[in-house]
Amino acid sequence: MDKRLYDAFASLSQTELDSFLPADFEPDIDIVNTEQIRRRTLQKAGLMPAGKEAYMKKLHTKKHLKTWLVAAALVVLIAFSAVAAVKLLPPKQMIDDLSLNPSVLAANEGSNLEQHSNGLIFTLEGVTQGKLPEGYTFNGERPTDDDCTYAIVSIRSEDGKPFWYTDDESGYHANNFGFTILVNGFAPNPSMLMDLQHDGRYCYEDKENNVLYWAYDITNALCFADRGVMLNVCDGMCSDVSILRIDKDGDFYFEDSYPGIRVLFDLPLNPSLADSKKAAEWVLTGCFNTYDKIVSLFADQGIDYDTIPYTAPESNP
Amino acid sequence: MTELELCHLLQTKPENGLPVLIDRYSGLVVSVLRAKGCGLLQKEDLEELASDCFLCLYEQRERIDLSKGSIASLLCVIAQRKAVDCLRKQNRQPHSLPLGDDDIFASAMQPDQTQALTDRQALLQAVRDLGHPDAEIIFRKYYLGLSHKQIGNALGLSENAVTKRLRRSLKKLKSKVEGETFNG
Numbered sequence: 001m002d003k004r005l006y007d008a009f010a011s012l013s014q015t016e017l018d019s020f021l022p023a024d025f026e027p028d029i030d031i032v033n034t035e036q037i038r039r040r041t042l043q044k045a046g047l048m049p050a051g052k053e054a055y056m057k058k059l060h061t062k063k064h065l066k067t068w069l070v071a072a073a074l075v076v077l078i079a080f081s082a083v084a085a086v087k088l089l090p091p092k093q094m095i096d097d098l099s100l101n102p103s104v105l106a107a108n109e110g111s112n113l114e115q116h117s118n119g120l121i122f123t124l125e126g127v128t129q130g131k132l133p134e135g136y137t138f139n140g141e142r143p144t145d146d147d148c149t150y151a152i153v154s155i156r157s158e159d160g161k162p163f164w165y166t167d168d169e170s171g172y173h174a175n176n177f178g179f180t181i182l183v184n185g186f187a188p189n190p191s192m193l194m195d196l197q198h199d200g201r202y203c204y205e206d207k208e209n210n211v212l213y214w215a216y217d218i219t220n221a222l223c224f225a226d227r228g229v230m231l232n233v234c235d236g237m238c239s240d241v242s243i244l245r246i247d248k249d250g251d252f253y254f255e256d257s258y259p260g261i262r263v264l265f266d267l268p269l270n271p272s273l274a275d276s277k278k279a280a281e282w283v284l285t286g287c288f289n290t291y292d293k294i295v296s297l298f299a300d301q302g303i304d305y306d307t308i309p310y311t312a313p314e315s316n317p
Numbered sequence: 318m319t320e321l322e323l324c325h326l327l328q329t330k331p332e333n334g335l336p337v338l339i340d341r342y343s344g345l346v347v348s349v350l351r352a353k354g355c356g357l358l359q360k361e362d363l364e365e366l367a368s369d370c371f372l373c374l375y376e377q378r379e380r381i382d383l384s385k386g387s388i389a390s391l392l393c394v395i396a397q398r399k400a401v402d403c404l405r406k407q408n409r410q411p412h413s414l415p416l417g418d419d420d421i422f423a424s425a426m427q428p429d430q431t432q433a434l435t436d437r438q439a440l441l442q443a444v445r446d447l448g449h450p451d452a453e454i455i456f457r458k459y460y461l462g463l464s465h466k467q468i469g470n471a472l473g474l475s476e477n478a479v480t481k482r483l484r485r486s487l488k489k490l491k492s493k494v495e496g497e498t499f500n501g
Binding site for chain 2: 002006016020025034038
C-alpha cells in the first residue's frame with residue numbers, strides 16, 4: 001500500500017491537489033532563507049528595489065578595485081589637498097547643501113525627530129525636493145530626479161563607533177535598513193511599500209564620522225500629506241504585519257516580541273500638498289486596507305490579525 | 318487577501334503582487350521541493366528552485382485561471398516538476414514522477430494525463446473519503462514526506478496518535494481498494 005500511495009501522490013494535478021491542500025496549511029521552512037528567495041525572485045523578474053541590486057554589484061566590484069582606489073585616492077589627496085579641502089563636502093554640509101523646500105515642509109517640522117533603537121540614533125534630518133547632492137547617489141541605481149521628494153534620515157551609533165560593515169563580516173550592513181512609508185489609517189503591508197516607493201532610496205556612507213545617510217523617495221506619498229504620512233525604519237527590506245500593525249483607532253504599533261529596530265517618524269509634510277483625487281486613486285487601486293478591512297481579510301484565512309506573532313527572518317547563510 | 322484578490326493584483330499590478338505571493342507561499346513551495354527532491358536538494362538548490370517557481374507563475378500570470386484550481390495548488394505542481402527537472406539535470410533518480418514536459422505551466426494547468434489510471438483515481442478518492450484528519454495525515458506523509466512527529470506537531474496530535482491513525486487508515490484503504498478491484 002505504501003508504494004501505491006507514493007505513486008498516486010507522486011504527480012498530483014492541480015485539481016487533485018486542491019482537494020487535499022488544507023486552507024490553513026502552514027508548512028515549516030526553517031531550512032531556507034525566505035528573504036533570499038524573495039531577493040532572487042525579484043532580481044530575476046527585474047523588480048529589485050532600486051539600490052539593492054546595484055549595491056551588490058558595486059560591492060563585488062569594490063573588492064577588486066579596492067587597492068587601486070586607495071592608491072589613486074592617496075595620490076589625489078597629496079597632490080590636491082588644498083583644493084580637496086575646499087571641494088569635498090563635510091558631513092554637516094551634506095545636510096546643509098540640501099535646499100529644504102518650505103512648500104514641502106510643514107511649519108511644526110514634525111515630532112520625534114530623533115529616535116533611539118537598538119543602540120542606534122536615527123534622526124529625521126528633513127524632507128527635500130529635487131536632485132540630491134552627488135554624495136547621496138552611492139546606492140541608487142537610477143539618478144535622482146528633480147521631480148522627486150526625499151526624506152533624509154541619518155543613522156549613527158549611540159557610542160559614536162562604526163556600526164556598519166561593507167564586507168561580509170557580521171553586524172549591520174549599510175544596506176540592512178528597510179524603509180516603509182505608512183499612511184495614517186491604513187494597515188502596513190509590503191504591497192503598499194511597493195506602491196508608494198516612487199523611485200528608490202539612496203545612501204551616503206560617511207565613514208569618517210561613522211554616520212550613514214539615507215535618502216528615501218516619498219514622492220508618491222505626498223498626496224496623503226493632509227492625512228499624515230509616516231516613515232518606518234526597520235531591519236531588512238521592509239516591515240510586515242508581524243512587525244508593525246495598525247490598531248482599531250488607526251494607530252501604528254510594533255509587535256511586542258519584535259526585537260529589531262523600532263523607528264517611526266512623522267513626516268513633516270505641508271498639508272497643502274495633499275491631492276485628494278490622486279489619494280483616492282491610490283486607495284482604490286492599491287493595497288490600502290483600513291483596520292476593519294485587514295481584520296476581515298485575515299479572518300477569511302482563519303487568522304486573528306491582532307495576535308499575529310512576530311516571525312523572525314531566516315538568518316543569512 | 319483572498320486568492321481572487323491576489324490573482325487580480327498579480328494581473329493588474331504584478332510588481333506588487335509578486336512579493337505578496339512569495340511571502341504567502343514560500344513555505345508551501347519549499348516543502349514540496351524538499352519532498353519531491355527526496356532529500357537530495359541542498360539549501361541553495363531549494364532557494365534557487367523556489368525563486369524559479371515564483372518566476373514561472375509571475376511570467377505566466379495572465380494565464381492563471383482560478384476555475385481550474387487555486388494558486389497554491391498551481392505552485393505545488395510547478396514546484397514538483399521543477400524539483401524533478403533539477404534532479405534530472407544532476408543525474409539523480411527521483412521518485413517515479415513523469416518527466417519531459419517543457420511547458421511546465423501549461424501542463425500544470427491541465428489534469429495530469431500521464432497517470433490518469435482508474436485505480437489511481439480510486440485510491441485518491443478513497444483517501445479523500447477518510448475525512449479529516451486522516452486524509453491530511455496521508456497527504457502530509459506521502460506527498461510532503463513529513464515524519465510522524467512533524468505531522469503530529471502540525472495537526473496537534475501526538476506522534477503515537479499519528480502512527481495509530483495512519484495504520485488504521487492504511488488498513489481501511491487496503492480493504493476498500495482491494496475490495497473494489499475484486500468486485501470490479
